[in-house]
Amino acid sequence: MFSPLMQSVIEREKLPVLSADTLDDFAREAGDMVLMVGGDWRRHVEVNDLAVILPEIIKASNGHLTGAVLERDSERKIQTRFRFNRYPVLIFLRNGGYLGHIQKILDWQDYITEINAILAREPHDPPPYEFPAGCAPAQASR
Numbered sequence: 001m002f003s004p005l006m007q008s009v010i011e012r013e014k015l016p017v018l019s020a021d022t023l024d025d026f027a028r029e030a031g032d033m034v035l036m037v038g039g040d041w042r043r044h045v046e047v048n049d050l051a052v053i054l055p056e057i058i059k060a061s062n063g064h065l066t067g068a069v070l071e072r073d074s075e076r077k078i079q080t081r082f083r084f085n086r087y088p089v090l091i092f093l094r095n096g097g098y099l100g101h102i103q104k105i106l107d108w109q110d111y112i113t114e115i116n117a118i119l120a121r122e123p124h125d126p127p128p129y130e131f132p133a134g135c136a137p138a139q140a141s142r
Contacts, residue, residue, distance in 0.1 A: 001072060003041035006051040013055045015067050020074035020081075027096040030066040032119060034058065037070045037078055039087025046105045050088045057090075057111060064119075083129040097123025 002010065010017060018026055018035070027033055036054050041047040058067040070078055075087070082091055086103040092115070093099060100118035102111070 002038065002069075003048055003051065005048045006038060006041065006069070009051045009055060010069055013058075013067070015054075015069050017071050018068050018074075019071050020077040023068075023070070023074075023078070024096055026068065027093045030068075030093070031095060032061075032064055032099075033066040033068060033093050034115075035068050035070055035078075035091040035093065037075055037084075037087065037089045037091060038072070039075060039089075040072075044087045047088045049105050050090070053105070053111070054090070056108075057115065060112070061115075081126070083126045085130060092118045094119075094123050098126050099123060101126075 009015070016026065023035070027035075034054070034057060036050060038044070038047040038050065054067055054069075058065050078091075079085075082098060082101060084091070084101050084103055089101050089103045091098070091101045099121050102114055102118075106114065
């Protein structure tokens, strides 16, 4: 379930809501795209902020970026696939290939700088998963 604000943005902007099963087909046809993965809006207060920012990012791209939102039931599967550790997150793809992600709310100019850097890359594998500070996995016993 999306927040009421997120649901209204999805409806107003006519953003497609994708699942882990429909993402690849959509992304292959979308060219450069940005996928919002919100997480639990009751736990992550930035979800509503990003819901407002997402359409502005799409508009600022002058038709270059296709926007979409991931359904809540697919979030863990996509988190494992793209190896991010914070919600909400914007994931950037080109023809289905991973370009990068942004895991926090930024100032507008920082978004522009980060997104331009991400879109200048060639598709590549997502980075290795990084555990948050203080949450490193236990080392294997000898």
